[in-house]
Amino acid sequence: LNGDNVIDNEQDSSTCYETAEITLQVNPMPSFTLEAEYLLCINTNGTEIINSPVIDTGLDATLYTFVWSLEGIVLPGETGSSIAPTSGGTYSVIAIDNATGCASIPVDTFVTVSEPPVIDAEVTSLAFADQHDIAVTASASDATNNSIAIYEFSLDGGSWETNEPNDSMYTFTDVAAGQHTITVRDRIGCGESTITIMVMDYPHYFTPNGDGYNDTWNIYAIGNQPDAVIYIFDRYGKLLKQLSPTGAGWNGTYNGNPVPTSDYWFTLEYREPSTDEKKSIRAHFTLKR
Template sequence: VTATGDGAAVFEFSIDNGPWVNNEPSTNTYTFTNVPFGEHVIQARDINGCGVASDMVLVMDYPLFFTPNNDGYNDTWQVFGIENQLDAKIFIYDRYGKLLKQLSPTGPGWDGTYNGELMPSSDYWFTIDYRELGESEGAQKQFKAHFSLKR
């Protein structure tokens, strides 16, 4: 979190109405750690009493790899932290850009197959179409990254 103000401003921060924290000496930034996936309220306030600002943030994550071998560990691939965004869409592509699967954020995830066939060990790419919190349904953003399937 980073807050800006005039040269005299010194900020402290809170997440989800928790305790106020800051860095010593103050840099007007703070990094929250071990934040669970999902939606959170971040607040920043000037310690001189000049006001409080707040914003909703979304923390999401995804596995860097998965191993769909039916051993009960890492058998499917899914994005975490967007379960409350029912209109979010997750698309998985092969290295050539071919769409392999569309996922729902509330579904079980991808099992590493395409049309019933096992996909090979490789890197796969994905996009997530989602909304920033507080934005209307038409104001979607897109996140792109990749992960590995290991057999």
């Protein structure tokens, strides 16, 4: 075939030959693009899809046939121009022109899975320490779902914090005593998880004035130790109250009568939450009216 689209056999001039013209038709391959990455949101048990993306070639399904595959394995039944993925991984699609039979090159994209994380929190400081710290860890519920997570952590609705490059852990330092709510989310979206945790310590003051705030006094996070023993004294050592660890606390009265604004003392026999070791503490707090 020479440059003039003419078939010519000139190898042997003594041999009969014939010259003829032919017409070549060039059919273009189907052409399309996909996003480099799509995000699939699932719930924490990994079975319910919260939000599925649509991988769309943008081609007319009446003019083309499509072959979809996941991680190199053809997906049977998926012959449309788009697909809604149900799991993470590398998806590939080939488009075939029904009129010409020409096939495109495989076009790949990656589906990232995100889910509300599974979280755990632990108070790493001892009860009644000068500073309380809470260590939080987060992880995907299914390590095989191609989730690549960067987690962010929030304490009691505060700002979102992260701990790059170790994005699955964060430690809140110098945390106040009492109950705290910790929320964790995947930075790329798809939901949040929340956990509550108690830091054992005592209120340094309370105000039993009936306004609904700080009206009673008790040890924070002692309710799961019903065998703990709590006594309250005035500054002269007079026993005013023996508290139940599981009760509402002291309301600032003695024999039904309000006691005055002052400092009061308490003793506590308890078990250290992190070691279960029996301990005791003696300290004071302020009653304000």
